[in-house]
Amino acid sequence: MSHGDASLPPEHRLHPWSWLFVLLQQLRQFVVPLLALLVAGRRDTGPWEYAGYASFIGVAVLVAISILQYFTYRYRIGRDGISVRTGLLRRDLRQIPYARIHNVVLHQGLLHRLFGVAEVRLEAAGGQKPEAQMRVLGLDRALELEQAVRDRGAAPLPAEATAPARCDPPLLALSTAEVVRLGLVSNRGMIVFAAGLGLVWQVFPEKAVAGLLQDWFRGAMGYAGALHLGWLAMAAGVLAFAAVFVLVLRLLSVVLALVQYHGFRLVEHQGRLTVERGLLARVRTSVAPRRIQAWHLEETLLHRWFGRRSLRIDTAVGGQENDPRRLRELAPIAPPETCDALLRYLVPQLQWPPQWKPLPRRAWWRLFAANVPWNLLLAAVLCWHFGAWGLLVLAWLPWSAYAARRQAGWMGYAVDARLVAVRGGWWSRWWRMAEVDKIQALRLQRSPLDRWLGTASLLLDTAGAGAMAPPLRIRFLPEAEARALQARLARMLAARRLRW
Numbered sequence: 201m202s203h204g205d206a207s208l209p210p211e212h213r214l215h216p217w218s219w220l221f222v223l224l225q226q227l228r229q230f231v232v233p234l235l236a237l238l239v240a241g242r243r244d245t246g247p248w249e250y251a252g253y254a255s256f257i258g259v260a261v262l263v264a265i266s267i268l269q270y271f272t273y274r275y276r277i278g279r280d281g282i283s284v285r286t287g288l289l290r291r292d293l294r295q296i297p298y299a300r301i302h303n304v305v306l307h308q309g310l311l312h313r314l315f316g317v318a319e320v321r322l323e324a325a326g327g328q329k330p331e332a333q334m335r336v337l338g339l340d341r342a343l344e345l346e347q348a349v350r351d352r353g354a355a356p357l358p359a360e361a362t363a364p365a366r367c368d369p370p371l372l373a374l375s376t377a378e379v380v381r382l383g384l385v386s387n388r389g390m391i392v393f394a395a396g397l398g399l400v401w402q403v404f405p406e407k408a409v410a411g412l413l414q415d416w417f418r419g420a421m422g423y424a425g426a427l428h429l430g431w432l433a434m435a436a437g438v439l440a441f442a443a444v445f446v447l448v449l450r451l452l453s454v455v456l457a458l459v460q461y462h463g464f465r466l467v468e469h470q471g472r473l474t475v476e477r478g479l480l481a482r483v484r485t486s487v488a489p490r491r492i493q494a495w496h497l498e499e500t501l502l503h504r505w506f507g508r509r510s511l512r513i514d515t516a517v518g519g520q521e522n523d524p525r526r527l528r529e530l531a532p533i534a535p536p537e538t539c540d541a542l543l544r545y546l547v548p549q550l551q552w553p554p555q556w557k558p559l560p561r562r563a564w565w566r567l568f569a570a571n572v573p574w575n576l577l578l579a580a581v582l583c584w585h586f587g588a589w590g591l592l593v594l595a596w597l598p599w600s601a602y603a604a605r606r607q608a609g610w611m612g613y614a615v616d617a618r619l620v621a622v623r624g625g626w627w628s629r630w631w632r633m634a635e636v637d638k639i640q641a642l643r644l645q646r647s648p649l650d651r652w653l654g655t656a657s658l659l660l661d662t663a664g665a666g667a668m669a670p671p672l673r674i675r676f677l678p679e680a681e682a683r684a685l686q687a688r689l690a691r692m693l694a695a696r697r698l699r700w
Contacts, residue, residue, distance in 0.1 A: 211274040219266040306484035318342040374464040382533040383454030385502040497631040516663035554614035564608035656682035
């Protein structure tokens with residue numbers, strides 16, 4: 201398998217069954233048009249008479265492409281990086297230095313595990329696609345490649361070194377009971393229900409779905425009317441239905457959590473953090489701690505009932521935000537002291553928890569004032585439609601003021617020579633932290649309401665931040681304090697190098 205200079209390490213092919221997995225991936229992308237051609241080809245006459253043959257021709261072309269990729273794809277584990285050679289007529293040679301690889305992902309679906317293979321993705325900072333995606337390698341080759349990236353080595357490792365890093369004691373291992381708790385505190389069931397409802401609404405005619413729901417509702421109301429139930433019994437029935445619905449969603453969340461996080465292990469091996477999880481499809485992904493750009497702790501009301509938190513990270517890796525194979529969670533669920541211990545262990549130069557500086561007492565007024573105009577506008581609209589009954593919406597203002605006071609009382613920030621940390625929320629509390637050397641830019645933000653009240657917010661940009669976590673920003677400081685803090689941090693950033 202060696203090509204070119206004999207002094208170079210040998211080149212490797214994909215696994216002999218790789219063409220099958222490439223074919224299945226392509227069939228998933230083209231299954232709709234192929235089925236449409238197959239159905240249209242059943243006609244005996246007309247312009248679509250021979251369309252059925254087109255679907256078989258399309259499958260044959262996909263098979264040829266899959267086999268061609270197997271014969272034209274090569275990779276080499278070099279001393280300084282990994283090179284990937286692809287193409288037959290148009291040949292590409294891609295060089296990926298080890299220092300540029302931020303994340304290594306090994307993915308094994310159920311079919312992968314049956315064949316003893318894995319899909320490998322090499323991800324770098326900022327790219328929307330992986331630097332290299334290998335479908336598929338034998339499991340031993342995949343582990344060898346992961347080990348080479350971890351060690352920054354040059355030669356293939358001996359067979360005994362390619363075994364999974366099971367000898368290292370895990371930093372965190374989730375038992376089945378913990379995974380069940382994760383399902384109970386998460387909203388995965390509601391997400392799946394909403395996605396399924398949207399799919400049904402898209403696949404079936406809108407009028408048919410609406411008519412089915414209307415018929416079901418009328419049937420339920422007619423059945424309830426035939427029983428001659430009073431309003432109290434009707435209310436109890438509605439509450440019972442809602443309770444059953446919530447219970448089903450929670451059970452669905454538990455099942456999804458078991459499928460995704462069964463056997464969760466967080467291990468540190470040779471300077472990299474490796475997470476392995478999954479019941480049917482196993483995902484193994486790793487990242488160097490220095491590649492972590494920001495840390496995020498979350499504690500919802502359900503988390504507090506169970507005495508748990510979650511610890512997530514931002515890495516400077518491109519790709520889709522909701523990609524399940526992306527390393528986002530170091531501790532999907534764990535006791536608060538375990539999350540704090542992980543932070544102190546992985547970032548030993550930082551003090552955690554820090555000395556929090558609370559916001560000024562009047563910050564609650566800034567939070568409350570943002571809700572007042574919308575509340576008044578809604579009251580005016582409802583009064584226009586329903587008369588004086590619309591004024592009932594103003595009863596929300598006292599609760600809004602109370603919530604603003606509670607939220608402002610919890611908000612705070614901490615800044616020192618190495619750390620910037622922010623905390624916020626009330627029902628759902630969160631903490632967000634980044635090292636000063638990972639901050640890319642500072643931005644002072646003032647809305648018209650801020651200018652009227654004399655406040656300002658300071659936003660701090662880091663790489664890898666996504667929509668899944670709140671931004672790193674210090675909100676509603678007095679303007680003079682916000683500008684002084686911005687100037688202080690700007691001087692610190694100017695004197696240091698950005699660390700990726």
